Amino acid sequence: MTLLRSLIIVFVTFLATPTILSAKEEHAASDTISHKKFNTGDMIFSHIKDSYEWHITTIGHTHISIPLLVLLYSETTGFHSFSSSNFHHGEEAYQGFHIASEGKYQRKIVETLPDGSEVKPWDLSITKNVTSLFISIFLLLVIFLSVAKRYKENFARAPKGIQSWIEPIVVFICEDIAIPSIGKEKYQRYLPFLLTIFFFIFINNMMGLIPFFPGGANVTGDISVTIVLALFTFAITSYSGTKDYWMHIVNAPGIPLWLKIPIPLMPIVEIISVFIKPFVLTIRLFANMTAGHIVALGFYSLIFIFAEKSIFAGYGISVLTIAFTVFMGLLELLVAFIQAYVFTLLSALYFGLALEKHEHKDEAHHN
Amino acid sequence: MGLVMPDFGLFFWMLLSFSILLFVLKKFAWGPILQALSDREKSIDDALKMAENAKEEMLILQSGNEKILKEAILEREKIVKEARDLKHSIIHEARQEAEVEANKILEQAKAAIERERAGAVSEIKILIANFSVEIAEKILQDKLADNAKQQELIQNSIDQINLN
Numbered sequence: 001m002t003l004l005r006s007l008i009i010v011f012v013t014f015l016a017t018p019t020i021l022s023a024k025e026e027h028a029a030s031d032t033i034s035h036k037k038f039n040t041g042d043m044i045f046s047h048i049k050d051s052y053e054w055h056i057t058t059i060g061h062t063h064i065s066i067p068l069l070v071l072l073y074s075e076t077t078g079f080h081s082f083s084s085s086n087f088h089h090g091e092e093a094y095q096g097f098h099i100a101s102e103g104k105y106q107r108k109i110v111e112t113l114p115d116g117s118e119v120k121p122w123d124l125s126i127t128k129n130v131t132s133l134f135i136s137i138f139l140l141l142v143i144f145l146s147v148a149k150r151y152k153e154n155f156a157r158a159p160k161g162i163q164s165w166i167e168p169i170v171v172f173i174c175e176d177i178a179i180p181s182i183g184k185e186k187y188q189r190y191l192p193f194l195l196t197i198f199f200f201i202f203i204n205n206m207m208g209l210i211p212f213f214p215g216g217a218n219v220t221g222d223i224s225v226t227i228v229l230a231l232f233t234f235a236i237t238s239y240s241g242t243k244d245y246w247m248h249i250v251n252a253p254g255i256p257l258w259l260k261i262p263i264p265l266m267p268i269v270e271i272i273s274v275f276i277k278p279f280v281l282t283i284r285l286f287a288n289m290t291a292g293h294i295v296a297l298g299f300y301s302l303i304f305i306f307a308e309k310s311i312f313a314g315y316g317i318s319v320l321t322i323a324f325t326v327f328m329g330l331l332e333l334l335v336a337f338i339q340a341y342v343f344t345l346l347s348a349l350y351f352g353l354a355l356e357k358h359e360h361k362d363e364a365h366h367n
Numbered sequence: 368m369g370l371v372m373p374d375f376g377l378f379f380w381m382l383l384s385f386s387i388l389l390f391v392l393k394k395f396a397w398g399p400i401l402q403a404l405s406d407r408e409k410s411i412d413d414a415l416k417m418a419e420n421a422k423e424e425m426l427i428l429q430s431g432n433e434k435i436l437k438e439a440i441l442e443r444e445k446i447v448k449e450a451r452d453l454k455h456s457i458i459h460e461a462r463q464e465a466e467v468e469a470n471k472i473l474e475q476a477k478a479a480i481e482r483e484r485a486g487a488v489s490e491i492k493i494l495i496a497n498f499s500v501e502i503a504e505k506i507l508q509d510k511l512a513d514n515a516k517q518q519e520l521i522q523n524s525i526d527q528i529n530l531n
Contacts, residue, residue: 050377123376130380137388144396155403156410170400191401192393224377228385
Protein backbone atom coordinates (compact mmCIF):
# COMPACT_ATOMS: atom_id res chain seq x y z
CA MET A 1 0.00 0.00 0.00
CA THR A 2 1.98 2.76 1.28
CA LEU A 3 4.83 0.70 0.00
CA LEU A 4 3.57 1.26 -3.48
CA ARG A 5 3.02 4.83 -2.57
CA SER A 6 6.63 4.97 -1.57
CA LEU A 7 7.61 3.62 -4.95
CA ILE A 8 5.39 6.17 -6.55
CA ILE A 9 7.03 8.95 -4.64
CA VAL A 10 10.37 7.73 -5.91
CA PHE A 11 9.46 7.11 -9.54
CA VAL A 12 6.38 9.10 -10.35
CA THR A 13 7.79 12.28 -8.95
CA PHE A 14 9.03 13.00 -12.45
CA LEU A 15 5.76 12.20 -14.11
CA ALA A 16 3.31 13.96 -11.84
CA THR A 17 1.24 16.47 -13.74
CA PRO A 18 0.15 19.23 -11.45
CA THR A 19 -2.37 20.75 -13.85
CA ILE A 20 -5.51 19.66 -12.01
CA LEU A 21 -4.08 20.44 -8.68
CA SER A 22 -4.45 23.94 -7.48
CA ALA A 23 -2.35 24.00 -4.37
CA LYS A 24 1.04 24.61 -5.70
CA GLU A 25 3.53 26.68 -3.96
CA GLU A 26 7.05 27.73 -4.63
CA HIS A 27 9.14 28.05 -1.62
CA ALA A 28 11.88 30.51 -2.04
CA ALA A 29 15.15 28.75 -1.50
CA SER A 30 14.76 28.07 2.13
CA ASP A 31 17.88 26.32 3.18
CA THR A 32 16.48 25.53 6.56
CA ILE A 33 13.96 23.14 5.10
CA SER A 34 16.30 21.40 2.68
CA HIS A 35 18.77 20.70 5.42
CA LYS A 36 16.18 19.45 7.82
CA LYS A 37 17.12 16.04 9.08
CA PHE A 38 14.96 13.18 7.89
CA ASN A 39 12.56 12.28 10.68
CA THR A 40 11.24 8.74 10.28
CA GLY A 41 8.50 9.00 12.88
CA ASP A 42 7.25 12.27 11.46
CA MET A 43 7.20 10.94 7.91
CA ILE A 44 5.34 7.77 8.91
CA PHE A 45 2.78 9.56 11.02
CA SER A 46 2.13 12.21 8.43
CA HIS A 47 1.29 9.36 6.06
CA ILE A 48 -0.94 7.31 8.30
CA LYS A 49 -2.69 10.18 10.01
CA ASP A 50 -5.52 12.22 8.64
CA SER A 51 -4.72 15.56 7.06
CA TYR A 52 -6.50 18.62 5.74
CA GLU A 53 -5.13 18.32 2.24
CA TRP A 54 -4.45 15.36 0.00
CA HIS A 55 -0.77 15.40 -0.51
CA ILE A 56 0.27 13.91 -3.83
CA THR A 57 3.96 14.60 -4.09
CA THR A 58 6.64 17.16 -3.54
CA ILE A 59 8.95 18.27 -6.30
CA GLY A 60 11.86 20.14 -4.90
CA HIS A 61 10.14 22.61 -2.63
CA THR A 62 6.83 22.49 -4.45
CA HIS A 63 4.12 20.59 -2.62
CA ILE A 64 1.51 19.20 -4.91
CA SER A 65 -1.67 18.38 -3.11
CA ILE A 66 -5.42 18.52 -3.48
CA PRO A 67 -6.92 21.17 -1.20
CA LEU A 68 -9.95 20.00 0.77
CA LEU A 69 -12.81 21.74 2.44
CA VAL A 70 -12.33 22.94 6.00
CA LEU A 71 -15.53 23.16 8.03
CA LEU A 72 -15.23 24.58 11.52
CA TYR A 73 -17.49 25.75 14.26
CA SER A 74 -15.82 27.97 16.76
CA GLU A 75 -17.59 28.80 19.98
CA THR A 76 -16.41 32.36 19.71
CA THR A 77 -16.58 33.14 15.99
CA GLY A 78 -19.20 30.70 14.69
CA PHE A 79 -19.07 28.73 11.44
CA HIS A 80 -16.16 28.86 9.05
CA SER A 81 -15.69 27.11 5.75
CA PHE A 82 -12.75 27.61 3.46
CA SER A 83 -10.27 25.71 1.37
CA SER A 84 -7.40 24.07 3.16
CA SER A 85 -5.05 25.66 0.63
CA ASN A 86 -5.39 28.82 2.75
CA PHE A 87 -3.13 27.18 5.32
CA HIS A 88 -0.36 26.88 2.71
CA HIS A 89 0.46 23.33 3.80
CA GLY A 90 0.17 24.14 7.42
CA GLU A 91 2.61 26.96 7.36
CA GLU A 92 0.24 29.90 7.65
CA ALA A 93 -2.72 30.83 9.77
CA TYR A 94 -6.07 31.78 8.29
CA GLN A 95 -9.02 33.51 9.95
CA GLY A 96 -7.43 32.90 13.32
CA PHE A 97 -7.01 29.17 12.70
CA HIS A 98 -3.86 27.25 12.06
CA ILE A 99 -2.71 23.64 11.98
CA ALA A 100 -0.82 22.82 15.13
CA SER A 101 2.60 21.46 14.32
CA GLU A 102 3.18 20.00 17.75
CA GLY A 103 1.64 19.50 21.12
CA LYS A 104 -1.64 17.98 22.14
CA TYR A 105 -3.43 18.96 18.93
CA GLN A 106 -0.64 18.09 16.52
CA ARG A 107 -1.87 18.06 12.88
CA LYS A 108 -5.26 19.40 13.98
CA ILE A 109 -6.72 22.81 13.36
CA VAL A 110 -6.63 25.01 16.44
CA GLU A 111 -8.00 28.44 17.02
CA THR A 112 -5.90 31.15 18.54
CA LEU A 113 -7.99 33.16 20.91
CA PRO A 114 -7.38 36.88 21.37
CA ASP A 115 -5.71 36.19 24.70
CA GLY A 116 -3.14 33.96 22.92
CA SER A 117 -4.41 30.60 24.19
CA GLU A 118 -5.20 27.80 21.72
CA VAL A 119 -8.48 25.90 21.65
CA LYS A 120 -9.74 23.20 19.38
CA PRO A 121 -12.89 24.20 17.44
CA TRP A 122 -15.60 21.72 16.45
CA ASP A 123 -13.95 20.31 13.38
CA LEU A 124 -16.16 18.87 10.64
CA SER A 125 -13.61 19.36 7.89
CA ILE A 126 -13.73 17.15 4.87
CA THR A 127 -10.28 15.77 5.51
CA LYS A 128 -8.29 13.31 3.45
CA ASN A 129 -9.87 10.35 5.24
CA VAL A 130 -13.37 11.78 4.90
CA THR A 131 -12.80 12.34 1.19
CA SER A 132 -11.44 8.83 0.82
CA LEU A 133 -14.44 7.57 2.77
CA PHE A 134 -16.78 9.36 0.38
CA ILE A 135 -14.92 8.00 -2.62
CA SER A 136 -15.13 4.42 -1.39
CA ILE A 137 -18.79 4.83 -0.47
CA PHE A 138 -19.42 6.20 -3.94
CA LEU A 139 -17.57 3.20 -5.39
CA LEU A 140 -19.57 0.80 -3.24
CA LEU A 141 -22.83 2.40 -4.34
CA VAL A 142 -21.85 2.31 -8.01
CA ILE A 143 -20.72 -1.31 -7.84
CA PHE A 144 -23.60 -2.70 -5.85
CA LEU A 145 -26.42 -0.70 -7.36
CA SER A 146 -25.32 -1.70 -10.85
CA VAL A 147 -24.93 -5.31 -9.78
CA ALA A 148 -28.35 -5.21 -8.13
CA LYS A 149 -29.82 -3.84 -11.33
CA ARG A 150 -28.44 -6.80 -13.24
CA TYR A 151 -29.90 -9.18 -10.71
CA LYS A 152 -33.25 -7.44 -10.90
CA GLU A 153 -33.35 -7.75 -14.67
CA ASN A 154 -33.02 -11.51 -14.63
CA PHE A 155 -32.03 -13.52 -11.63
CA ALA A 156 -31.50 -16.71 -13.58
CA ARG A 157 -28.76 -15.25 -15.76
CA ALA A 158 -25.22 -16.39 -15.04
CA PRO A 159 -23.18 -13.70 -13.28
CA LYS A 160 -21.05 -11.52 -15.51
CA GLY A 161 -18.29 -8.97 -15.02
CA ILE A 162 -18.11 -7.44 -11.55
CA GLN A 163 -21.14 -9.49 -10.59
CA SER A 164 -19.09 -12.67 -10.78
CA TRP A 165 -16.60 -11.14 -8.33
CA ILE A 166 -19.31 -10.10 -5.93
CA GLU A 167 -21.46 -13.19 -6.01
CA PRO A 168 -19.03 -15.75 -4.55
CA ILE A 169 -18.22 -13.35 -1.71
CA VAL A 170 -21.89 -12.66 -1.03
CA VAL A 171 -22.60 -16.37 -1.00
CA PHE A 172 -19.56 -16.95 1.20
CA ILE A 173 -20.71 -14.37 3.74
CA CYS A 174 -24.20 -15.79 3.59
CA GLU A 175 -23.34 -19.44 3.97
CA ASP A 176 -20.02 -19.50 5.77
CA ILE A 177 -20.38 -16.54 8.10
CA ALA A 178 -24.02 -15.67 8.67
CA ILE A 179 -25.71 -19.06 8.74
CA PRO A 180 -23.18 -20.92 10.96
CA SER A 181 -22.89 -17.99 13.40
CA ILE A 182 -26.46 -16.73 13.62
CA GLY A 183 -28.51 -19.75 12.68
CA LYS A 184 -30.80 -20.50 9.80
CA GLU A 185 -33.94 -18.82 11.17
CA LYS A 186 -32.78 -15.27 11.77
CA TYR A 187 -29.63 -14.76 9.73
CA GLN A 188 -31.45 -12.94 6.97
CA ARG A 189 -32.16 -9.95 9.18
CA TYR A 190 -28.45 -9.40 9.72
CA LEU A 191 -27.20 -10.13 6.23
CA PRO A 192 -27.47 -6.55 4.89
CA PHE A 193 -25.33 -5.24 7.73
CA LEU A 194 -22.78 -8.05 7.50
CA LEU A 195 -22.46 -7.64 3.74
CA THR A 196 -22.16 -3.88 4.06
CA ILE A 197 -19.41 -3.94 6.69
CA PHE A 198 -17.53 -6.65 4.84
CA PHE A 199 -17.46 -4.79 1.55
CA PHE A 200 -16.97 -1.43 3.24
CA ILE A 201 -13.92 -2.63 5.16
CA PHE A 202 -12.59 -4.60 2.22
CA ILE A 203 -12.91 -1.71 -0.25
CA ASN A 204 -11.36 0.76 2.18
CA ASN A 205 -8.51 -1.62 2.97
CA MET A 206 -7.86 -2.08 -0.73
CA MET A 207 -8.09 1.65 -1.39
CA GLY A 208 -5.50 2.11 1.33
CA LEU A 209 -3.16 -0.13 -0.64
CA ILE A 210 -3.35 2.08 -3.71
CA PRO A 211 -0.50 4.53 -3.23
CA PHE A 212 -1.79 7.51 -5.22
CA PHE A 213 -4.76 9.83 -5.33
CA PRO A 214 -8.06 7.94 -5.16
CA GLY A 215 -6.47 5.65 -2.60
CA GLY A 216 -3.68 5.91 -0.13
CA ALA A 217 -5.69 7.24 2.77
CA ASN A 218 -5.58 5.13 5.88
CA VAL A 219 -9.36 5.04 6.42
CA THR A 220 -9.77 1.65 8.10
CA GLY A 221 -6.57 2.39 9.99
CA ASP A 222 -8.23 5.39 11.61
CA ILE A 223 -9.75 4.65 14.98
CA SER A 224 -12.71 7.00 14.40
CA VAL A 225 -13.83 4.84 11.51
CA THR A 226 -13.39 1.53 13.27
CA ILE A 227 -15.18 2.88 16.33
CA VAL A 228 -18.24 3.68 14.25
CA LEU A 229 -18.21 0.21 12.70
CA ALA A 230 -17.88 -1.43 16.10
CA LEU A 231 -20.63 0.81 17.49
CA PHE A 232 -22.96 -0.42 14.78
CA THR A 233 -22.17 -4.00 15.73
CA PHE A 234 -22.62 -3.17 19.40
CA ALA A 235 -25.93 -1.40 18.81
CA ILE A 236 -27.31 -4.24 16.72
CA THR A 237 -26.08 -6.85 19.22
CA SER A 238 -27.71 -5.01 22.13
CA TYR A 239 -30.88 -4.39 20.19
CA SER A 240 -31.30 -8.03 19.23
CA GLY A 241 -30.31 -9.39 22.62
CA THR A 242 -32.90 -11.83 23.90
CA LYS A 243 -34.03 -12.04 27.51
CA ASP A 244 -31.78 -15.07 27.87
CA TYR A 245 -28.81 -13.05 26.66
CA TRP A 246 -29.29 -10.29 29.23
CA MET A 247 -30.13 -12.76 31.98
CA HIS A 248 -26.96 -14.60 31.15
CA ILE A 249 -25.01 -11.40 31.68
CA VAL A 250 -26.66 -10.38 34.90
CA ASN A 251 -27.06 -13.83 36.37
CA ALA A 252 -25.00 -16.38 34.51
CA PRO A 253 -26.38 -19.85 35.11
CA GLY A 254 -24.13 -22.70 36.12
CA ILE A 255 -21.76 -20.45 38.09
CA PRO A 256 -21.25 -21.02 41.84
CA LEU A 257 -23.26 -18.64 43.96
CA TRP A 258 -20.24 -17.19 45.79
CA LEU A 259 -19.07 -15.66 42.52
CA LYS A 260 -22.23 -13.56 42.40
CA ILE A 261 -23.00 -12.73 46.02
CA PRO A 262 -21.97 -10.71 47.94
CA ILE A 263 -19.47 -9.36 45.39
CA PRO A 264 -21.04 -9.72 41.91
CA LEU A 265 -17.81 -10.87 40.27
CA MET A 266 -19.31 -12.74 37.36
CA PRO A 267 -21.91 -10.09 36.48
CA ILE A 268 -19.13 -7.49 36.45
CA VAL A 269 -16.98 -9.66 34.20
CA GLU A 270 -19.92 -10.32 31.91
CA ILE A 271 -20.89 -6.66 31.70
CA ILE A 272 -17.30 -5.69 30.95
CA SER A 273 -17.22 -8.32 28.22
CA VAL A 274 -20.21 -6.71 26.55
CA PHE A 275 -18.18 -3.53 26.10
CA ILE A 276 -14.90 -5.28 25.42
CA LYS A 277 -16.31 -6.95 22.34
CA PRO A 278 -16.82 -3.76 20.29
CA PHE A 279 -13.63 -2.33 21.76
CA VAL A 280 -11.66 -5.33 20.52
CA LEU A 281 -13.29 -5.02 17.09
CA THR A 282 -12.25 -1.36 16.98
CA ILE A 283 -8.67 -1.98 17.99
CA ARG A 284 -8.10 -5.06 15.87
CA LEU A 285 -9.03 -3.47 12.56
CA PHE A 286 -7.39 -0.14 13.38
CA ALA A 287 -4.17 -1.74 14.62
CA ASN A 288 -3.85 -4.22 11.79
CA MET A 289 -4.29 -1.68 9.05
CA THR A 290 -2.14 0.95 10.70
CA ALA A 291 0.59 -1.57 11.48
CA GLY A 292 0.72 -2.64 7.84
CA HIS A 293 1.16 0.96 6.75
CA ILE A 294 3.77 1.63 9.40
CA VAL A 295 5.86 -1.43 8.53
CA ALA A 296 5.85 -0.59 4.83
CA LEU A 297 6.73 3.03 5.52
CA GLY A 298 9.43 1.90 7.93
CA PHE A 299 11.08 -0.17 5.23
CA TYR A 300 10.83 2.76 2.90
CA SER A 301 12.41 5.07 5.48
CA LEU A 302 15.48 2.85 5.47
CA ILE A 303 16.41 4.31 2.11
CA PHE A 304 16.50 7.82 3.50
CA ILE A 305 18.19 6.89 6.75
CA PHE A 306 20.97 5.18 4.85
CA ALA A 307 21.08 7.92 2.24
CA GLU A 308 21.85 10.44 4.98
CA LYS A 309 25.03 8.51 5.69
CA SER A 310 25.92 7.99 2.07
CA ILE A 311 23.91 8.34 -1.09
CA PHE A 312 25.21 4.95 -2.31
CA ALA A 313 24.10 3.18 0.83
CA GLY A 314 20.66 4.66 0.10
CA TYR A 315 20.63 3.24 -3.42
CA GLY A 316 21.93 -0.08 -2.14
CA ILE A 317 19.36 -0.48 0.56
CA SER A 318 16.57 0.55 -1.81
CA VAL A 319 16.85 -2.83 -3.56
CA LEU A 320 16.26 -4.61 -0.27
CA THR A 321 13.57 -2.14 0.70
CA ILE A 322 11.67 -2.62 -2.50
CA ALA A 323 11.84 -6.40 -2.13
CA PHE A 324 10.52 -6.10 1.42
CA THR A 325 7.81 -3.62 0.58
CA VAL A 326 6.61 -5.76 -2.32
CA PHE A 327 6.42 -8.67 0.07
CA MET A 328 4.59 -6.49 2.60
CA GLY A 329 2.24 -5.34 -0.13
CA LEU A 330 1.29 -8.91 -0.92
CA LEU A 331 0.86 -9.62 2.77
CA GLU A 332 -1.32 -6.54 3.11
CA LEU A 333 -3.52 -7.75 0.27
CA LEU A 334 -4.15 -10.84 2.34
CA VAL A 335 -4.62 -8.80 5.51
CA ALA A 336 -7.12 -6.53 3.72
CA PHE A 337 -9.32 -9.53 3.09
CA ILE A 338 -8.69 -11.25 6.43
CA GLN A 339 -9.51 -8.18 8.49
CA ALA A 340 -12.75 -7.60 6.61
CA TYR A 341 -13.56 -11.28 7.10
CA VAL A 342 -12.67 -11.27 10.81
CA PHE A 343 -14.69 -8.14 11.54
CA THR A 344 -17.71 -9.58 9.74
CA LEU A 345 -17.33 -13.00 11.33
CA LEU A 346 -17.01 -11.61 14.86
CA SER A 347 -19.99 -9.31 14.33
CA ALA A 348 -21.99 -12.30 13.16
CA LEU A 349 -20.85 -14.34 16.17
CA TYR A 350 -21.90 -11.57 18.55
CA PHE A 351 -25.32 -11.40 16.89
CA GLY A 352 -25.55 -15.16 17.19
CA LEU A 353 -24.69 -15.02 20.89
CA ALA A 354 -27.26 -12.30 21.48
CA LEU A 355 -29.94 -14.40 19.84
CA GLU A 356 -29.05 -17.66 21.54
CA LYS A 357 -31.69 -19.33 23.62
CA HIS A 358 -29.96 -20.98 26.53
CA GLU A 359 -31.26 -24.38 27.40
CA HIS A 360 -30.26 -24.47 31.08
CA LYS A 361 -33.32 -22.91 32.64
CA ASP A 362 -33.31 -25.56 35.36
CA GLU A 363 -29.82 -24.66 36.50
CA ALA A 364 -30.87 -21.05 36.62
CA HIS A 365 -33.51 -21.98 39.19
CA HIS A 366 -30.86 -23.44 41.48
CA ASN A 367 -29.04 -20.21 41.65
CA MET B 368 -1.25 9.86 21.68
CA GLY B 369 -3.02 11.24 18.65
CA LEU B 370 -3.13 7.93 16.86
CA VAL B 371 -5.65 6.30 19.17
CA MET B 372 -7.69 9.45 19.85
CA PRO B 373 -10.92 9.38 17.85
CA ASP B 374 -11.40 12.45 15.76
CA PHE B 375 -14.80 14.11 16.04
CA GLY B 376 -15.04 15.22 12.41
CA LEU B 377 -14.19 11.88 10.91
CA PHE B 378 -16.39 10.13 13.48
CA PHE B 379 -19.30 12.35 12.50
CA TRP B 380 -18.86 11.91 8.75
CA MET B 381 -18.30 8.18 9.11
CA LEU B 382 -21.43 7.76 11.22
CA LEU B 383 -23.49 9.78 8.78
CA SER B 384 -22.16 8.31 5.56
CA PHE B 385 -22.02 4.74 6.79
CA SER B 386 -25.64 4.97 7.96
CA ILE B 387 -26.65 6.25 4.54
CA LEU B 388 -24.57 3.56 2.83
CA LEU B 389 -26.13 0.86 4.98
CA PHE B 390 -29.63 2.16 4.31
CA VAL B 391 -29.18 2.59 0.57
CA LEU B 392 -27.44 -0.72 0.05
CA LYS B 393 -29.96 -2.53 2.20
CA LYS B 394 -32.86 -1.08 0.31
CA PHE B 395 -31.55 -1.04 -3.24
CA ALA B 396 -28.74 -3.57 -3.40
CA TRP B 397 -28.83 -6.37 -0.85
CA GLY B 398 -32.56 -6.84 -1.12
CA PRO B 399 -32.59 -7.51 -4.87
CA ILE B 400 -29.26 -9.36 -4.82
CA LEU B 401 -30.17 -11.74 -2.02
CA GLN B 402 -33.65 -12.17 -3.44
CA ALA B 403 -32.18 -12.98 -6.84
CA LEU B 404 -29.67 -15.40 -5.34
CA SER B 405 -32.32 -17.26 -3.39
CA ASP B 406 -34.63 -17.21 -6.42
CA ARG B 407 -31.89 -18.62 -8.55
CA GLU B 408 -31.04 -21.26 -5.99
CA LYS B 409 -34.68 -22.17 -5.82
CA SER B 410 -35.10 -22.30 -9.56
CA ILE B 411 -31.98 -24.45 -9.96
CA ASP B 412 -33.24 -26.69 -7.18
CA ASP B 413 -36.63 -26.92 -8.82
CA ALA B 414 -35.08 -27.61 -12.20
CA LEU B 415 -32.96 -30.38 -10.74
CA LYS B 416 -35.95 -31.84 -8.94
CA MET B 417 -37.99 -31.63 -12.11
CA ALA B 418 -35.26 -33.35 -14.08
CA GLU B 419 -35.14 -36.06 -11.44
CA ASN B 420 -38.92 -36.43 -11.59
CA ALA B 421 -38.85 -36.51 -15.37
CA LYS B 422 -36.21 -39.23 -15.21
CA GLU B 423 -38.33 -41.24 -12.83
CA GLU B 424 -41.38 -40.73 -14.96
CA MET B 425 -39.39 -41.78 -18.00
CA LEU B 426 -38.40 -44.95 -16.19
CA ILE B 427 -41.98 -45.61 -15.21
CA LEU B 428 -43.07 -44.86 -18.75
CA GLN B 429 -40.39 -47.11 -20.12
CA SER B 430 -41.33 -49.99 -17.88
CA GLY B 431 -44.95 -49.30 -18.82
CA ASN B 432 -44.01 -49.43 -22.45
CA GLU B 433 -42.22 -52.67 -21.92
CA LYS B 434 -45.23 -54.07 -20.14
CA ILE B 435 -47.51 -52.92 -22.92
CA LEU B 436 -45.16 -54.39 -25.49
CA LYS B 437 -45.06 -57.67 -23.62
CA GLU B 438 -48.82 -57.68 -23.35
CA ALA B 439 -49.13 -56.89 -27.03
CA ILE B 440 -46.83 -59.77 -27.88
CA LEU B 441 -48.82 -62.08 -25.65
CA GLU B 442 -52.03 -60.82 -27.16
CA ARG B 443 -50.68 -61.35 -30.63
CA GLU B 444 -49.61 -64.87 -29.77
CA LYS B 445 -52.98 -65.55 -28.27
CA ILE B 446 -54.75 -64.20 -31.33
CA VAL B 447 -52.53 -66.17 -33.63
CA LYS B 448 -53.12 -69.26 -31.55
CA GLU B 449 -56.82 -68.69 -31.51
CA ALA B 450 -56.80 -68.16 -35.23
CA ARG B 451 -54.83 -71.32 -35.66
CA ASP B 452 -57.23 -73.21 -33.42
CA LEU B 453 -60.16 -71.73 -35.24
CA LYS B 454 -58.67 -72.73 -38.54
CA HIS B 455 -58.12 -76.21 -37.23
CA SER B 456 -61.57 -76.51 -35.84
CA ILE B 457 -63.13 -75.08 -38.98
CA ILE B 458 -61.21 -77.48 -41.13
CA HIS B 459 -62.07 -80.26 -38.77
CA GLU B 460 -65.71 -79.41 -38.70
CA ALA B 461 -65.80 -78.99 -42.42
CA ARG B 462 -64.18 -82.32 -42.84
CA GLN B 463 -66.60 -83.91 -40.47
CA GLU B 464 -69.53 -82.32 -42.12
CA ALA B 465 -68.24 -83.29 -45.47
CA GLU B 466 -67.78 -86.84 -44.27
CA VAL B 467 -71.26 -86.92 -42.87
CA GLU B 468 -72.65 -85.50 -46.03
CA ALA B 469 -70.64 -87.87 -48.09
CA ASN B 470 -71.83 -90.76 -46.00
CA LYS B 471 -75.35 -89.60 -46.32
CA ILE B 472 -75.02 -89.31 -50.07
CA LEU B 473 -73.38 -92.68 -50.15
CA GLU B 474 -76.17 -94.13 -48.06
CA GLN B 475 -78.74 -92.58 -50.28
CA ALA B 476 -76.93 -93.82 -53.31
CA LYS B 477 -76.70 -97.26 -51.77
CA ALA B 478 -80.40 -97.18 -50.92
CA ALA B 479 -81.25 -96.06 -54.40
CA ILE B 480 -79.06 -98.77 -55.88
CA GLU B 481 -80.69 -101.31 -53.58
CA ARG B 482 -84.06 -100.07 -54.57
CA GLU B 483 -83.20 -100.19 -58.23
CA ARG B 484 -81.69 -103.63 -57.82
CA ALA B 485 -84.75 -104.87 -55.98
CA GLY B 486 -86.94 -103.39 -58.71
CA ALA B 487 -84.78 -105.00 -61.33
CA VAL B 488 -84.75 -108.34 -59.52
CA SER B 489 -88.50 -108.38 -59.16
CA GLU B 490 -88.89 -107.46 -62.82
CA ILE B 491 -86.46 -110.22 -63.73
CA LYS B 492 -88.43 -112.55 -61.52
CA ILE B 493 -91.61 -111.68 -63.28
CA LEU B 494 -89.92 -112.02 -66.62
CA ILE B 495 -88.45 -115.35 -65.64
CA ALA B 496 -91.81 -116.48 -64.34
CA ASN B 497 -93.43 -115.49 -67.57
CA PHE B 498 -90.67 -117.19 -69.56
CA SER B 499 -91.03 -120.23 -67.37
CA VAL B 500 -94.77 -120.35 -67.90
CA GLU B 501 -94.33 -119.96 -71.62
CA ILE B 502 -91.68 -122.72 -71.68
CA ALA B 503 -93.78 -124.87 -69.47
CA GLU B 504 -96.75 -124.29 -71.72
CA LYS B 505 -94.73 -125.26 -74.74
CA ILE B 506 -93.37 -128.37 -72.99
CA LEU B 507 -96.78 -129.31 -71.73
CA GLN B 508 -98.31 -128.87 -75.14
CA ASP B 509 -95.57 -131.04 -76.49
CA LYS B 510 -95.90 -133.74 -73.80
CA LEU B 511 -99.66 -133.75 -73.64
CA ALA B 512 -99.94 -134.57 -77.30
CA ASP B 513 -99.45 -138.23 -76.41
CA ASN B 514 -102.32 -139.57 -74.20
CA ALA B 515 -100.32 -142.27 -72.56
CA LYS B 516 -97.77 -139.86 -71.45
CA GLN B 517 -100.66 -137.67 -70.15
CA GLN B 518 -101.88 -140.41 -68.02
CA GLU B 519 -98.45 -141.22 -66.66
CA LEU B 520 -97.87 -137.63 -65.74
CA ILE B 521 -101.19 -137.33 -64.05
CA GLN B 522 -100.40 -140.45 -62.16
CA ASN B 523 -96.96 -139.23 -61.10
CA SER B 524 -98.40 -135.98 -59.97
CA ILE B 525 -101.14 -137.70 -58.05
CA ASP B 526 -98.51 -139.90 -56.42
CA GLN B 527 -96.47 -137.06 -55.40
CA ILE B 528 -99.32 -135.23 -53.88
CA ASN B 529 -99.67 -136.47 -50.41
CA LEU B 530 -103.04 -136.08 -49.02
CA ASN B 531 -102.32 -135.99 -45.51
